[in-house]
Amino acid sequence: MVPLSENAKISVLTCANGEELYTTFGHTAIRIQDVSNNLDVVFNYGMFDFSEGNFYLKFVKGDLQYYVAASSYDQFLYEYQLEKREVIEQTLNLSRQQKQNLLELLTTSLYSEEKYYTYKFIDRNCTTMVVDKLNTVLGDTNQIKKSSNTDLTYRETLYPYFENYFWYKLGINIIFGQRVDDNATQLFLPIELLNSLNKISIDGKPLVASNESIVKAEQPNFAFNFFNSIYFISSILLVIILINKRILFTIYLIILGFLGIFFIWVGSYSLHKELLLNYNILLFNPIFLLIPFIKSGRILRGLLLASFGMLLVYLLVVLSKPHLNLVLPFMLTTVYILIKKWFGTKKLLASVKNDRT
DSSP: OOOOOTTOEEEEEEEOOOSSGGGTTOEEEEEEEEGGGTEEEEEEEEEOOTTSTTHHHHHHHTOOEEEEEEEEHHHHHHHHHHHTOOEEEEEEOOOHHHHHHHHHHHHHHHTSGGGEEEOBTTTBSHHHHHHHHHHHHHOGGGOOOOOSOTTSBHHHHHGGGGTTOHHHHHHHHHHOOGGGGSBOOSOOSHHHHHHHHHTOEETTEESEEEEEEEEOOOOOOOOOOGGGSHHHHHHHHHHHHHHOOHHHHHHHHHHHHHHHHHHHHHHHHOOOGGGSSOGGGGTSOGGGGTGGGOOOHHHHHHHHHHHHHHHHHHHHHHTTSTTHHHHHHHHHHHHHHHHHHHHHHHHHHHHHHHHHO
């Protein structure tokens, strides 16, 4: 193990988000620099292999293996310079022994079975792994914890990250379940770690000695895109209502029903806690698959009453949730179609009665 000199520096690198989905929340890494030892290395816990077999199934299931890798500082920075994604470096006030201990911890992770870890969206990611290593070095009395917005839920915390990505925002919010509505007490996002580090003092001395933006961000110019907005999906749903054709209503209910089955499958298949107890199946409801094909008026009425009841419960649940505006167009469209079906059952029951008389 290389003995670090007195001039060695430890810093946390916080990288801004990018355009790819997996870069939406940014990134965290640790830099160890020691000019005396010709050392300038970045330890990166955010590595994964796209070519791994069944990559997406493993990601959905929650047993995808991430790993730590070490690279030169220049090599690490190149990608962010190329994409003009901001990188902020926070140099930490650590003792020489703490710096040495951290290097040993990171090196052990790199060359042992600790190299790989099972990725968890909130509980185990590039940021939480860095926090764990820093907390080990800092000791029990100087733990890094989330320092702000603990009254917000995880869903509320994540919501602004999708401001210009409507389809991502819709997909994430309807596939996530009850877990993300818990208070966001876990420090798991890069920008949260950056803010928390800036607020920590140890023995009256700030933990962060300096902040420096080492890659300047190029602010993206997000022009309004109708097809990437709630107005697009709302327009489609409005057209379905205005055309007022049974075939369109049937297709709509089938799509929602299959989405509900998918959510149930994901919730039972996946190890991600965020996908469990998904109350959105009250709107994206598997029962809807049956409604277009039931010929018995009494049975159909029973299914419709059950559907209305579940939609009412769903409305009460999402009234206080940030994604209410995302699901409201679907709720209104669904209620309209179910009401049409309800009045259709009246005619069906009346015709059956007339046939009997």
